[in-house]
Amino acid sequence: LEHFLAEPYTKILTAIISEYKPEVFIAGSTTMGRALFSRVAAKIGTGLTADCTGLDIDGEGNLIQTRPAFGGSVMARIKTPNHRPQMATVRPRVFKKAPEDRSRTGEVIKFPLTEDMLTSRVKFIDYIVDETSHVNIEEADVIFSGGRGIKGPDNFKMLFELADMIKGAVGASRVAVDEGWIPYSHQVGQTGKTVAPKMYLAFGISGAIKHLAGMQTSDFIVAVNKDPEAPIFKVADIGIVADLFEVVPLLKKKLEEKLKNA
Numbered sequence: 001l002e003h004f005l006a007e008p009y010t011k012i013l014t015a016i017i018s019e020y021k022p023e024v025f026i027a028g029s030t031t032m033g034r035a036l037f038s039r040v041a042a043k044i045g046t047g048l049t050a051d052c053t054g055l056d057i058d059g060e061g062n063l064i065q066t067r068p069a070f071g072g073s074v075m076a077r078i079k080t081p082n083h084r085p086q087m088a089t090v091r092p093r094v095f096k097k098a099p100e101d102r103s104r105t106g107e108v109i110k111f112p113l114t115e116d117m118l119t120s121r122v123k124f125i126d127y128i129v130d131e132t133s134h135v136n137i138e139e140a141d142v143i144f145s146g147g148r149g150i151k152g153p154d155n156f157k158m159l160f161e162l163a164d165m166i167k168g169a170v171g172a173s174r175v176a177v178d179e180g181w182i183p184y185s186h187q188v189g190q191t192g193k194t195v196a197p198k199m200y201l202a203f204g205i206s207g208a209i210k211h212l213a214g215m216q217t218s219d220f221i222v223a224v225n226k227d228p229e230a231p232i233f234k235v236a237d238i239g240i241v242a243d244l245f246e247v248v249p250l251l252k253k254k255l256e257e258k259l260k261n262a
Contacts, residue, residue, distance in 0.1 A: 011117040012113060014040055017044055025040075029052070029090055029091045029092065046087055047083055052091065053068065053091055054094075064079055065077070135169040138194075145215070147172070148176065149205070150203065150244070153182065156181060165255050171193075172186045173188070189214035195215055199219065200218035202215075205230075206227065228241045
């Protein structure tokens with residue numbers, strides 16, 4: 001079980017659910033979470049709401065699951081009243097961390113595994129590290145993100161230089177990834193990563209709904225765009241209507257001065 005394989009993990013979780021019969025079962029909407037929970041839900045015959053951005057419990061004990069629908073134009077509220085467990089995957093970092101509560105305790109149960117649970121028709125071969133990701137974008141405190149306005153792969157070097165100066169990460173809009181300017185691992189948005197850094201700086205990103213869904217919970221948002229009507233300015237704490245190719249060099253110079261005097 002050292003490396004994730006969907007088949008044995010599905011068998012094990014299905015057995016655990018059958019034994020303990022939980023009311024609610026939740027996982028992160030990560031690559032592993034999506035692959036695993038869809039299989040588990042199908043195996044046990046219950047519903048699954050994927051990619052949730054909100055969760056609540058109604059007066060009847062039903063899990064109310066909120067998620068974007070129709071390309072993010074509406075927010076659907078879903079419940080599973082007739083089947084248990086109620087299953088959902090939740091976008092990473094859509095909720096702020098809860099404060100530590102040392103009064104809460106739990107019991108660790110060692111669940112016995114059988115040989116047949118560990119069999120798999122798929123084998124783990126290798127893990128390849130993405131060399132362009134110097135810092136995990138989902139863990140970074142500061143993210144410099146580029147969109148269509150970056151105009152090409154070579155110009156992302158400017159953002160990588162800024163990120164390397166303060167141990168930040170580089171993000172991108174779907175357009176930039178689809179154009180092949182930067183790998184998918186950097187994509188922020190509904191079809192990419194959900195991030196919540198202390199500061200998110202968006203350069204040349206218009207602010208489509210699908211992109212905003214992946215970064216609008218950031219603590220502080222700075223947007224640079226030549227279009228004063230760009231939707232991203234509606235969620236930005238600071239909006240700069242300017243050419244990013246003028247702003248980025250100035251920002252780099254200021255950072256260099258600050259680091260030199262630190």
